[in-house]
Each structure stands twice: as C-alpha cells, then as structure tokens.
Amino acid sequence: MVEMAPGPRPDPPAQAGGLQPALDAFDRANAADPNLESVDGHDIPKELIYGQRMSAWLDRFCPQASEALRLAARCQHIERWVKPRATYPQGRIGYLTWRRDLKRYHAERAGEILSGLGYPDSLVSRVQALVRKERLKQDEEAQILEDVACIVFLAHYLAGFARKHEPAKVVEILRKTWAKMSPLGHRAAPALPLDGALKDLLATALAEQAGDRANTQI
Numbered sequence: 571m572v573e574m575a576p577g578p579r580p581d582p583p584a585q586a587g588g589l590q591p592a593l594d595a596f597d598r599a600n601a602a603d604p605n606l607e608s609v610d611g612h613d614i615p616k617e618l619i620y621g622q623r624m625s626a627w628l629d630r631f632c633p634q635a636s637e638a639l640r641l642a643a644r645c646q647h648i649e650r651w652v653k654p655r656a657t658y659p660q661g662r663i664g665y666l667t668w669r670r671d672l673k674r675y676h677a678e679r680a681g682e683i684l685s686g687l688g689y690p691d692s693l694v695s696r697v698q699a700l701v702r703k704e705r706l707k708q709d710e711e712a713q714i715l716e717d718v719a720c721i722v723f724l725a726h727y728l729a730g731f732a733r734k735h736e737p738a739k740v741v742e743i744l745r746k747t748w749a750k751m752s753p754l755g756h757r758a759a760p761a762l763p764l765d766g767a768l769k770d771l772l773a774t775a776l777a778e779q780a781g782d783r784a785n786t787q788i
Contacts, residue, residue: 588687589637595683596621596645603651617647623726628718631758638693639711642700643718645680677701717755720747724772725762737771744775 603615624643628635635643653675658668677698684694699705699712706712724747732740751759764772 588689589640592641592684592687592689593625593644595687596641596648596680599648599679599683602649605651617650620647620722621645623722624718627721627725628714631718631721631754632714635714636711638696638700639715641680641684641697642711642715645683645697646676646701646715646719648676648679648683650676673702713752714754717751717758720751720755721758721762723747724759724764728764728768732768732771740771741775741778744772745779748775748779 597618600617600621601615603617605616606613607616607619608614609619621644624646625640628640628643632639650672653668653672655665655668658664680701681694681698684697685691700709700715703712703716706716728740728744731743735743748756748759759772
C-alpha cells in the first residue's frame with residue numbers, strides 16, 4: 571500500500587518512453603484554455619495549472635506512481651473548457667451527462683496525443699481507462715487518481731467554492747468528496763493547510779457522515 575510522502579516534490583524527471591514530452595504536450599493543449607486563474611499575481615490558464623497541481627500532488631501522494639498514472643493525472647481535465655456545463659440541461663441528469671461526456675472526451679484527446687507521440691496501444695488504453703475512472707473501487711490506480719483529484723479540490727479550490735455557497739452546500743460537497751476517497755486519502759486530507767473555517771466545515775461534514783453510519787447500524 572502506498573503511503574503519503576512528506577513535503578512537496580518537483581515533477582518527476584523525464585523517463586524512457588517519452589513521459590516528459592507527453593506531459594509537455596498535455597500542457598500545450600491546456601495552455602489554450604481561455605479561462606484564467608490568478609496564481610501568485612499571474613494569470614494562468616485554468617486547466618494548465620490544474621494539470622500541474624495534479625502531477626505535484628500525485629508525486630507527494632504516490633511517489634512510485636506508474637507512468638500511466640502520471641500521464642492520467644496530468645491529462646484528467648485536458649481541454650475541459652470545450653464542453654462547458656452551461657451547454658447541458660440543468661439538474662442531475664444534465665450534470666451526469668456532462669460528466670460522462672467529459673470523461674470520454676478527455677480520454678479521446680489523451681489517446682490522440684499519446685498515439686501521436688508513439689506510445690504503445692496498451693499504455694494508451696491504460697491511460698484512457700484511468701481517465702475514465704473505470705473500476706474505480708477495484709482498480710487501485712484509478713482510486714489513487716480519484717484521491718488525488720479530491721485532495722487537489724480541497725487544497726486549491728474548496729476556499730473559492732466556499733466563498734460562493736452557503737455553509738450547508740459546502741458541507742454537502744465535502745461529504746460527497748469524502749465518500750469518493752479511500753482510507754489513504756482520508757489519512758492525507760486532514761494534513762492539508764485549510765483555514766479554520768474550512769476545517770470546521772470539514773469537521774461538520776465528517777460528523778454528519780459518522781452520524782448517518784451510526785443510524786444505519788441501529
């Protein structure tokens with residue numbers, strides 16, 4: 571079982587088989603995102619910085635990750651802006667359809683880029699399966715990818731989400747996020763540098779979830 575590595579680590583060095591060229595290719599695609607995020611006073615394409623955050627946290631969370639998992643982390647949201655949520659109907663069905671279509675699109679684009687770089691079909695297919703989150707609870711790498719995505723949300727996007735929504739909505743999202751994570755992710759999340767208010771909301775979400783489990787056992 572993998573363990574959380576202490577401290578931040580840089581992106582892994584280039585490996586035989588073209589890891590760094592592939593990461594660079596994913597970055598070039600995501601650099602076209604017209605949506606920007608301010609990071610340390612600089613406006614950066616949102617999906618570019620998201621992919622790089624995924625890589626950085628994967629390297630902390632699972633420093634021995636396979637090449638396929640490293641590739642999947644970087645391209646999980648590749649060109650996400652081409653399928654905006656607003657183009658789908660409101661409501662749960664519209665949301666789930668959007669998420670399904672996004673996974674398919676990300677996997678297709680990743681496959682096109684990796685095949686163009688000469689990656690073997692077996693590895694391309696593996697990356698695509700990870701991006702689609704197939705066999706999520708049975709596939710350890712797919713679950714690691716989900717854990718990392720949840721940690722990236724908590725570390726980098728929860729504060730912005732909380733500013734736009736009522737506390738009850740934030741608690742609901744935190745409960746759903748926690749449910750997606752494995753015990754390994756659960757052990758890593760409390761160490762994140764969340765501010766006091768966010769820690770309190772997370773504590774509330776976990777207390778409610780624990781209460782629900784207790785009620786189901788009565």
